[in-house]
Amino acid sequence: MIKTLKHSLFLTLLLGVVGLVNAQSIEGSTTTKTLPIIENGEAQIVPEFKDASKWIRHDLWVETDFDTDGDGKKDRMHVAVTRPYQTDTENLKLPVIYITSPYFAGVAPFKEGSFWNVKHELGQPAPPRIHPEVVRKGERPIISNSHINTWVPRGFIVVHSSSPGTGLSQGAPTVGGENESLAPKAVIDWLCGRAKGFTEPYGKKRVKAYWSTGKVGMTGTSYNGTLPLAAATTGVKGLKAIIPIAPNTSYYHYYRSNGLVRSPGGYLGEDIDVLYDYIHSGDESKRAHNNATVRDTEMKNGMDRITGDYNDFWAGRDYLNKMEPMKAALLMAHGFNDWNVMPDHSYRIFKAAKEKGLPVQIYYHQEGHGGEPPLSMMNRWFTRYLHGVENGVENDPEAWIVREDAPRDQPTPYPQYPHPEAEAVSLYLTKGAPEVGGLTLNKKTGEGKEKLIDNYSFSGAVLAQAEYTDHRLLYLSPKLTQDLHISGIPKVTVTLASSKPAANLSVWLVSLPWNTSKKAKITDNIITRGWADPQNHSSLTNGEPLEPGIFYEVSFDLMPDDQIIPKGQQLGLLIFSSDREFTLWPEPGTELTIDLDKTHLEVPIVGGTESFKKATK
Structure with a gap:
């Protein structure tokens, strides 16, 4: 009531x-x-806040401290507000849930030639690509209707803003540059009475957020989930809690992998400059300047599709490097089978925030890109940190993982992630190429060396199912006699020689036999994956050409996972070169020779070695 x-x-x-x-x-x-209603630690729907026809909706522009479009004026961000009418009639102040995005005003069309052509030799430039233009859309005062039906009836104000250089926001898009952190900071400063808001983009009439309590939370998915983290890393006062969903926390990790040029899943040939073109929906008269300064200078000089090395350009777009000022409570959400923004993006930030002593929780599900936590979990988080209700959420289990056959709104709680009883189990290789070798606890010597021949024509799925092929190496564990719980980050060490100065290296951990049924679940076949450039075997920042015939040790992490592999399956270590779905496509024929005696896999297994022994006896 x-x-x-x-x-x-x-x-x-x-x-x-x-x-x-x-x-x-x-x-x-x-x-x-009229007051918010809190029951069982959650904000409830208030009938008086529910009537959307009575919501007050208006827009404004918040002034920042930067000028990125070169017009000599401080950039202003376009902001839209949706709030209950009681914030005027009753002088009611409420907390704010804030969503910011570069997508609200539309995006460029996908056209042939707008992505980088991946069919070329490693270390060689690709042909030039075309640059599609965004046709801006959107009407004032409504930037977006997202989240309003969920949160306004529950006693929150919802605020939206367009990112710099998109929609009616001024400035230039930078795709992870400093202004993408400072822009939402300015909006939060305005919500807390510290920045200037104006009724028009170039006007002088001021507007204040008199209805705000000065407590702000942020959420969003994918790029929209990156920006809450970007704001939080500024340490802005008033940002109390964030819920990033499948956020891109490092543009290097998104477009590169251990020195390798690697596309995000589903977008072969995408790179940071492609994303820039895709979102650049701002003022048409400013686009030429923005293109020249950001895309055609900063990005062109820094992104380095030739070596794939980590450099200052990428370091400046890695939010793990900017965590020190962060104060906001953090609830992360991600899918273990998200091959677009991969699951390590959330884990690395969650781990760093936990080490800082911030309130943290992590929610992982077994599906692909996106997937917010259950509403109850989000509600408890925002109710605790925005409404200030002591609901004990900080004492809830730290990790919530949706098990393989469970609905996404029924996660299983765990005291932490990875599982506290998980231990790294080392598995070693026995020969078998061009058919199948073994994956065993016992390290043997004298297994020798085995070769594979690169050919991007064959997908990883095809290679995993092949009984006999020269284009991959596959090593299988004994058949599981009981379920095996993997939790954490597998790591692989491959000792190899290449017939050419550069080669792709792709590694999948799979569950076999491969389920080819139309009803196969996303968890049935691929457990996790990883990619690396052998040229970066000793340094991520300074790769060197491989000397043909010389062996190099390449060690790297696969993606985090938490999965129960059912009995009757076998763990499979799949090693191949070019990954048709993710890497560049050099001319087939490069030979990789693997030294089996100096190659192994570490798998984090709940119960450690004893669990593996019991499951494979």
Whole structure:
């Protein structure tokens, strides 16, 4: 029921206890105020806040401290507000849930030639690509309707903004540059009374967020999930909690892998300059300047599709390097089978935030890109840190993982991730090429060397199912006699020689036999994967050409996972060169020779070696 209070003393006492609204009253007067309702630690739908026809919707421009479009004026961000009418009629102040995005005003079409051509030799430049233009869309004052139906009825104000150089926001898109952190910081500063807001993009009439409590939370998915983290790494005061969903936390990790030029899943040939073109929906008169300074200078000089090495350009777009100022409570969400923004993006930030002592939780599901936590989990997080209700969420289990056959809104709680009982189990290779070799606990010597021949024509899935082929090496564990729980980050060490100065290296951990049924689940076949450039065997920042015939040790992590492999399956280590779905496509024929005695896999298994022994006896 709605709580209507008509005695100022009772109102003041109640508000002091629950900390929901900073109300002002005059002694002896009668006040009426509609308040959020909290039950079981969650904000409930308030009937008086539910009528969308009565919501107040307006837009404005917040002034930043930067000028990235070169017009000599500080860039202003376009901001839209959706709030209950009681914020005017009752002088009600409420916390804010804020979503910012480069996508709200439309994106460029995917055209042939707008992505990089991946069919060329490693270390060689690709042919030039075309640059599609965005046709801007959108109307004032509504930037987006996302999230409003969920949160406004529950006693929150919802704010949207367009990223720099997109929509009606001024400036230039930088795809991870500093202004993408400072822009949402400016909006939060305005929500907290520290920055200037204006009614028009170049006007002087001021507007204030008098309805804001100064407590802000952020959320969003993919790029929209990256930007809450970007804002949080500024340490901006007032940003209390963020819920990034499948966020890109490092553009190097998104477009490169251990020195290798690697595309995000589903977007072969995409790179950071392609994404720049895709989102550049801002003022048409500013686009030529932005293209020249950002895309055709900073990105062209820094992105380095030739070597794939980590450099200052990429370091500046890696939020793990910027965590020190962060104060916001963090609930991360990701899919273990997200091969677009891969699951290590969330884990690396979650781990760093935990080490800083921040309140953290992580929610992983077994599906692909996107997938927010259950509403109840998000509600408890925002109710605790925005409404200030002591609901004990910080004492909830730290990790929530959706098991393989469970619906996404029914995760299993765990005290932490990886599972506290998981231990790295080393597995070694026995020969078998061009058919199948073994994967065993016992390290043998004298297994010799085996070769594979690169050919991008064959996908990883085809290679995993092949009984006999020269284009991959495959090593299988004994058949599992009981379920085996993997939790954490597998690591592979491959000692190899290449017939050419450069080669792709792709490694998949698979579950066989391969399920070819139309009803196969995403978890049935691929457990996890990883890619590396052997030229970066000793340094991520300074790869060197391989000397043909010389063996090099290449060690790298595969993607994080938490999966229960059912009995009857076999673990399979699949080693091949070019990955048709992710890497460049050099001319087939490069030979990789693997030294089996000096190659091994480490798998984090709940219960460690004993569990593996029991499952394979």
